[in-house]
Amino acid sequence: MSAGGSEHGASAAPFSLRRVSALVLRYGYLLMGSWARLLELAYWPSVQIILWGFISKHFASQSSWAVGMAAALLAAVLLWDILFRGQLGYTVSFLEELWSRNLGQLFISPLRPYEMVLSLTVISLIRTLIGVIPAAVLAIPLYGFSLFDLGLPLIAFFANLMVTGWALGLFVTALLLRVGLGAESVAWMALFLIAPVSAIYYPVDVLPAWLQAVAWSLPPAYVFEGMRAILFDNVFRGDYLIGAMLLNLLYLALGGLTFMLSFRLARRKGLLHQLGE
């Protein structure tokens, strides 16, 4: 131990919850430091649910067939937002380090890259919950729709969508490590690349055959099909859940590997101390 009272043994340890919590605290300070920032997190999901809620209501008033669709549409909006917020919470937190030219400072500390990944994961979960819970609660009195009525499967859907968001977040942060803020827009757009084949608002069989194959190679299609199976047929499809989980494990592993390779490449090319505004 140094005169300063730091634990050298602990700083050399390959994993430290204290370092992970330090970085979570850093993002927490950022969130708690601004009410506007907190409100913004909840603002867009709430606006989405209000907008889609009235659209669903309108359709339901025009056709009895559309009555059943309304719940599916609202559930889809909320679940899609979980995925979107999960990925965005991950990459925006990483972008904060680039915007503030702090990445070099972090990586000359004992912080390991995988500890940073875990911190980003935790803060992404927190940001998603802050964003989506108010919208989900808002839908109950406004439209008589409760996402929580999905019961236990909701936890499975939520977990799978969050993991998909983190996997995508890992790929995007790997890209940001490689090319810096030049790829900033990718952080915002990446998820929309897979939106058309995620079967959010329509079933997979609407897609052309070759796109169906693409859709079934992505976890969100399993989640949204699973959601529709519960809402329309009152059936929980375990096979969809397993499919989503297996694919998520694969993408998460690939994302982690890509991030670590990108980190190593950044060290080789000397990018870590140059990234930033």
Added chain:
Amino acid sequence: MHGRASGASPTVRSSLGRPALANLPGPVHIAPVLQSPPVIDVRNLCRRFGDVAAVDSISFSVAAGSVTGLLGANGAGKTTTIAMLLGLLLPTSGAITVLGEDMLRHRYRVLGRMNFSSPYFDLPQRLTVRQNLTVYARLYGVRQIGGRLSRLADELELDSIMDRSFRGLSAGQKTRVLLAKAMINEPELLLLDEPTASLDPESADRIRGYLESYRDRTGAAILLASHNMPEVERLCDQVLIMQRGRIVDRGLPADLVAKHGRQTLEEVFLDIARNQDRSGRRTSGAAA
């Protein structure tokens, strides 16, 4: 001249007799112990970027309790060298041992025992100074964080800005906060890039005094990259002059001044820079 080359014991300068620094434990000079293993030992270090050798087979060592100055014009290879010492950049070849550990294999064993400050590395802008220092104290495993922060605030005169956001600070205040971050773990090895850039002369003088005092108190080694020659003469026991990726001269500041028949280290630096420019032009002229 305030250089350490004369072998005089470092003393806290009169301008440092203000309460903050006077509160530091009294100066106990731990002289560089050449027999003990060096804190930094660099052997044949090379870093190429394509055809350009940013660092070209340099070797040097830094003893415990010493201050080493790394001098050179822009593009000489100082920042690249420091980036490799910090593990941010992998060398093309060569070996780096820091605090007895191979930096290429076991950098995490020593990162908690060293630290770095540079005006080119910022801290999160929207966080307050206290929040930033708390985060880094936790990252470095500092115990009794509140006490450590109070002491740093006192020593570096940060009390009045601890609860202000980093973004709103002046350049000089930021420099002091960055130094506080670098001192958060009381490092055994402190790497500094332009530690007094953006500071007014009085603040810069205080920081130099603080660094001297810290070195004397803890026996830490300091590697300092600076363009401020009086600062280097005052603080450094050893100077390495880099040019085009190579160490072209080295020694005690006073010895270098005497060797080149000059009055100051700045004149020595300019001599070397201009000679190199002339030889560079001759080489390129011959090549043309």
